[in-house]
Amino acid sequence: MFMDKNEILAKLPGMFVEPGLRQEMAHNSKFLRIGKGDMIVREGQYLDFLPIVLTGEIRVFQQKEDREILLYYVRAGQTCMMSLSAAYFNNTSVRME
Structure with missing residues (x-):
């Protein structure tokens, strides 16, 4: 919304x-x-934007086989460093929700 x-x-x-x-x-x-559980970025997606959290937090993780590996949380006033890197170097991103 x-x-x-x-x-x-x-x-x-x-x-x-x-x-x-x-x-x-x-x-x-x-x-x-963004609501709880909403996917913001899918793993392997190319980014043309940089998410910045204004309130709340988002979870950044990778999917390996049948497991989720939590990497870190992004909280208010922060952005995802992996997304920043992916956008800057035109690489794919990890998953965020």
């Missing part, structure tokens, strides 16, 4: 406080509300 960008940024005191950064984020970002 898409959300109003400026309204979201206005509710984030202490995060992304530089006015120019907030303006760029509001202009160039897509703000989504």
